[in-house]
Amino acid sequence: MKKNYSFYSVLTAIPITLLILVGFSSGQPGNFTGSPGDGGATCTQCHSVSSANFGGLAALTGLPNGYMANQSYSLNLDVQGSTSTKIGFNITAELADGTKIGSWTPGTGTRLRTDSNGLTHNSTSTGSGQNSWDMTWTAPATDLGAVTFYYVTNQTNNNGSTSGDQVTTGQSGALLTNxxxxxxxxxxxxxxxxxxxxxxxxxxxxxxxxxxxxxxxxxxxxxxxxxxxxxxxxxxxxxxxxxxxxxxxxxxxxxxxx
Missing domain, CATH: 2.60.40.1930 (Macroglobulin (MG2) domain)
Structure with a gap:
């Protein structure tokens, strides 16, 4: 009997595609900031980036030149000047060897990554066109050295697929003070x-x-x-x-x- 492999392949692909779209619209909980600890992976692992340009530039603010042990800092990640109506992000903090450092508290439109070592957007954020996220990072209790914040943003064209999007990456650093x-x-x-x-x-x-x-x-x-x-x-x-x-x-x- 002749088997229709193409038909079965399509059936198999449907739930996988839906999982990607639904899961990512409620946040990218994996390790995709482009950092050493995240294996250098970004949103381009799943999103096909084209020549589409939504004009937005990501900026992380609120970070001091030097941080104090156990101190909490209110940070803001903002995608400035974007024409995209559906934007996501992923952020983490690491030492030079890729070790995750500090702890994160979500703000409006954000949630913890699966590993709790960073934040991502949530479904409320992507559904509202939010392009600026407030969050709190708490420094470690002891001097562990210089820390770098890695972040990635994905400005999408909201076409229901993972093609034609704009992915940007950035990083900022701070040192421990006394x-x-x-x-x-x-x-x-x-x-x-x-x-x-x-x-x-x-x-x-x-x-x-x-x-x-x-x-x-x-x-x-x-x-x-x-x-x-x-x-x-x-x-x-x-x-x-x-x-x-x-x-x-x-x-x-x-x-x-x-």
């Missing part, structure tokens, strides 16, 4: 550096400055005097964190390498 012991009596300029970064210590004669990139990796270390001109010309363009340590007290500032 709260009341933070050392703040120093001057750093300019904040947009082409070659030389100036560090002036007003209340001490020495300290150590460590430069971190946005993936949490240390790229430079300097021993400081009272007045310092530090060569940054070999750094690639991007955002960096300068962590100053003086007598076991820490302060963090951010600068841009042009």
């Amino acid at each position: 709260g009341d012991e933070t050392f703040t009596a120093f001057e750093m300029y300019p904040t947009q550096v082409t070659s030389l970064l100036n560090i002036n210590l007003s209340n001490t004669d020495n300290g150590t400055l460590m430069i971190y990139n946005m993936t949490g990796s240390k790229v430079k270390t300097f021993k400081l005097d009272r007045l310092n001109q530090l060569n940054m010309s070999d750094l690639t363009s991007g955002i960096y964190l300068a962590q100053l340590v003086v007598d076991n007290k820490i302060s963090v500032e951010r600068f841009i390498k042009q």
Whole structure:
């Protein structure tokens, strides 16, 4: 008897397709931020990205240059200027080796990922055209080092399939400070550096400055005097964190390498 394999293949594919569409509209609970801990995977694992451009740029705000242990921070992920009416996201926080760090509290239109190590949108969010999400991240209880926040957004064309969408990724970093012991009596300029970064210590004669990139990796270390001109010309363009340590007290500032 002749078997209609195509017919059976279609029947098999229907529930799988429905699972993807229904599940993702209520949030992408998996690990899809593009981070090392998420295996570099993003929404493009399932969504076919075309030349469609909805114009939206994702921005994470509310993150301090330096975070304090056990402190909770109110963050906002916003997709600015998008013409898409159905947008989703996925966010997590990690150390440089991909270890997840801190804890998350969902806000309106968000829910925890399956692993609880990040957030994603929920069905209320995608049904309302929401493009901005408030959330809370709580820092770990001890000094675990530099943390990087990885996020991905998916602006869809709402055509009932996974084709023709726009996926964007981003990341932001922060370092641990010591709260009341933070050392703040120093001057750093300019904040947009082409070659030389100036560090002036007003209340001490020495300290150590460590430069971190946005993936949490240390790229430079300097021993400081009272007045310092530090060569940054070999750094690639991007955002960096300068962590100053003086007598076991820490302060963090951010600068841009042009």
